Amino acid sequence: MEQKKTALVLGGIAGPAATDLKKVINDTLRDLDVELMSVEDSSPTATVTAGMTGAIQKADVIVADVTNGSPNVWYELGYAQALRKPTMLLLSTKAIGGSIPSDLTGTHMIVYDPEDVSRVQRQIQRFLERQIVRLAY
Numbered sequence: 797m798e799q800k801k802t803a804l805v806l807g808g809i810a811g812p813a814a815t816d817l818k819k820v821i822n823d824t825l826r827d828l829d830v831e832l833m834s835v836e837d838s839s840p841t842a843t844v845t846a847g848m849t850g851a852i853q854k855a856d857v858i859v860a861d862v863t864n865g866s867p868n869v870w871y872e873l874g875y876a877q878a879l880r881k882p883t884m885l886l887l888s889t890k891a892i893g894g895s896i897p898s899d900l901t902g903t904h905m906i907v908y909d910p911e912d913v914s915r916v917q918r919q920i921q922r923f924l925e926r927q928i929v930r931l932a933y
Contacts, residue, residue: 801830801928804855807862807869811888813910820913821859824921828928852876857927862896863888882927
């Protein structure tokens with residue numbers, strides 16, 4: 797029996813659009829029969845760093861909200877990139893600075909308006925569908 801695919805969200809989606817974005821991601825993953833994992837799923841007794849790196853290693857797909865520019869998210873994203881994990885970046889139009897490091901310009905990024913998340917729902921769905929289908933082969 798094939799093991800269920802997993803996804804990990806980095807950056808703890810926050811802000812005014814958090815509920816809507818989480819719903820879009822969770823609904824899409826559920827429709828694709830992909831399990832949304834947490835750091836605790838990877839190693840419940842590990843340190844935060846060991847738990848996070850373990851979760852990144854186990855995840856099939858990574859979704860990273862880089863809106864807040866958290867150094868932790870950049871570190872985790874770099875680790876995921878080094879492992880060649882399929883990665884989708886989320887960036888709010890309201891982000892301070894409004895850009896990402898030039899090293900990540902080739903990474904799939906979805907820029908969303910926190911006032912109207914529904915406009916990016918289909919983009920998120922398409923990306924996750926493509927990655928899950930690709931992982932099946």
